[in-house]
Every structure is written in structure tokens, then in C-alpha cells.
Amino acid sequence: MAATGFLLRGYAQNLLDALMGMGYRCVGPQVRNGAITYDILSHASDLPWGWHDDQKPGSYRLERDGSPWGFAWANGPQGLKPLLFAPVDTLQTARRTEDGALHFEGATPHAIATAVLGVRACDLAALRLQDQHFLEGLVPDPHYAARRADLFLIAVHCTRPAVTCFCASTGDGPRAEHGFDLALGETVGGFLVTTGSAAGEDLADRLPLQAVLPKEQDALEASIAAAVAGQQRRLPSRDLRAALFAKLHHPRWEEVAARCLSCGNCTAVCPSCFCYAESEQPALDGLSSMHTRRWDSCFTQGHSAIHGTVIRSGTRERYRQWLTHKLGGWHDQYGRSGCVGCGRCITWCPVGIDITEEATSICGESHV
Ligand code: SF4
Ligand code: SF4
Structure with a gap:
């Protein structure tokens, strides 16, 4: 997938400013309580620059190596799920009025237009599954639908999978192929930018993008190929x-x-x-x-x-x-x-x- 432009790492704040200018609340990965999790993100300096994860069965550790990379980690404990299918939702309230009658009221789904930065390919695949479950059944879930409607997704291709990752064997990663508005591929100098929707093109137009150098594209392709080759785990089949x-x-x-x-x-x-x-x-x-x-x-x-x-x-x-x-x-x-x-x-x-x-x-x- 050819990138449309290159964003120098020093312009990461421009990305957030452009999203906020488009009316989005930004959510992005940050170090919280010893793990990388999603939280409200206004300053690019809060991204996990120089952090990487060490994951094993039953073990997750973060380490700092001082590198300039912002996404040299695989995934934290949290995917997109809590942002759309909330851990707790109020569905309706009931109250007794002064005349003794019971009054029931459905909880009105309310959602803020949100841009999520740093979404991994596996989580885009999981989002497609959750969309099927919550939106494509007989009765679409109004809470999920409200949060899903104004969601802007910025994917980041995985170039440093964890030991526990096996998305190559399920066909869901490590490259983000679809389902995003914008995708970033991190290299030594910054990010190759690929658009995936009209809204993504609108965002790209607002960024100080440079022309993509072939060596940057080649470096990204090599990193993704290495990420595929490096995955040790696999399921015996995609249909068991x-x-x-x-x-x-x-x-x-x-x-x-x-x-x-x-x-x-x-x-x-x-x-x-x-x-x-x-x-x-x-x-x-x-x-x-x-x-x-x-x-x-x-x-x-x-x-x-x-x-x-x-x-x-x-x-x-x-x-x-x-x-x-x-x-x-x-x-x-x-x-x-x-x-x-x-x-x-x-x-x-x-x-x-x-x-x-x-x-x-x-x-x-x-x-x-
Ligand atoms: S995480 Fe799942 S598989 Fe592991 S001990 Fe708990 S219930 Fe069992
Ligand atoms: S590896 Fe598969 S089953 Fe385990 S948490 Fe990820 S998607 Fe769920």
C-alpha cells in the first residue's frame, strides 16, 4: 500500500491539532500504571516515546530505551472495546412519581466525536467483529452505535510485535489493511501516511506532509515483513x-x-x-x-x-x-x-x- 505523504516526527503535534480543529476529542496511547493504555491526548509529548513492551505468557513489563520511536510496542491491555462497548452502561432508569406511578426512561446514548490514535491491525479486525455483533443484528445497540458513529481511526502498522502476538496466523496483522481513516507507518525519521477514507484525506490535507522517499517506504516494508517473520505463535488453522x-x-x-x-x-x-x-x-x-x-x-x-x-x-x-x-x-x-x-x-x-x-x-x- 503506497503512502501518500511523510510526516516528520517533530510534527506529531500538528496531527493532534488538526484533529482537534476538525472537532474531535483525541484519545491516544500513554503510559499509565505500568502499561500503555488509551487516554485523552492533547499533547503529542504524552505519547509513549522511547517505551517498548516485554510481553510473555502471564507477564507484561514496560521498558524505556531512550529511542525516538513512539509506537515500538505491540499492544496494551486495552483495545478499542472499552471506548465503544463500555464496561458499564445504564440502559434505563425507573422512578416513582409523587402520585405513586412508576415512570421508566431509557438512557439516551450520548457520544463525543472521538479520534483514536495508535490503533493496531488486530484491534481494527476486532472492531469489525464488534460492529457485526452490535450493529448488524436484529436490534442495533444504540449505545455502541452512538459511540461508533463519530469515530475517527488512526492506525499504526505494527513493526515490533510482542512474543505473544500471532495476528499473522489469523490474517489480521501486523499491517493495518483497512477499516482506518488514516494509517501511520513509523520509520527512523517519522511516519509514512496512508489515507483510508474521505475524512482521512481531509486530515492529510491539513498536515505538513512531505514527499515519500523510496528508502522510507522500503524501510517500512522491511519492518513489517520482519514483524511477520518474527511471530513465533500461531493457531493450527483459521477455522477450527x-x-x-x-x-x-x-x-x-x-x-x-x-x-x-x-x-x-x-x-x-x-x-x-x-x-x-x-x-x-x-x-x-x-x-x-x-x-x-x-x-x-x-x-x-x-x-x-x-x-x-x-x-x-x-x-x-x-x-x-x-x-x-x-x-x-x-x-x-x-x-x-x-x-x-x-x-x-x-x-x-x-x-x-x-x-x-x-x-x-x-x-x-x-x-x-
Ligand atoms: S485469564 Fe482466562 S484462562 Fe487465564 S486463569 Fe483467568 S479465566 Fe483462566
Ligand atoms: S488472542 Fe484472540 S482470544 Fe486472545 S485476547 Fe486476542 S483476540 Fe481474544
């Missing part, structure tokens, strides 16, 4: 539906259950997971209540409770549900696997359970 459902009694489910804490971290960090639970929260005075939805996980007891009976009472059944749905059942629902190869569930699992290892052990290395 038949293989997994044929192995529902494989002894590996018991083995992984002996290690799994059923904590749900894997589902919380997964950019494509969408399960939630709804509850009523009455006020102490008994006159009003809020109906909320909150992220849930197939690892919680309540998730499989039907009419007072917990269907998946053990960790074996819960882990099997997670893997067979994510890598199998999603093919029926959304036409592809629910895994985009971001590796977060491996890094943020407290006991380092590795989805690629488990899938390979259950389905077999040679499965195609």
Missing part, C-alpha cells in the same frame, strides 16, 4: 470449528482446568468478547432504580445460570465454552473465528495459559 467440536471430551480440557483460575481476565482483555449481564440497582430511598449492563464473562458462575441452575459449574466446562465459542461457534455467528491474534489473553492470564498451545494440543498441530 469442526476440529474443536469433535474433541469435546479431550483430556486436555481437564488439564487446562487444573491451571485456570476462572478469573475472566482473558475475556476482559479480549477485544472481540461481548458478553454482558444486566442488573437492577435500586436507590436507597426506594424511589428510583437504574438498570445497567456490565461486562460479563463465560468464566463467571452467573453467566451460565438459567432458571436458578448453573449449567457450566466447573472450570473445565467454562474454558471449553470460551475456546469452542471463540474459535468454533463464531464461524456460525459471524463467518470467521473470534480471535484476531492480539495475544492479550496470553499476556494477561495470571497463570500464562496460551490459547495457541491449548488449541494446538486439542486440535493437533497438523490440522488445516
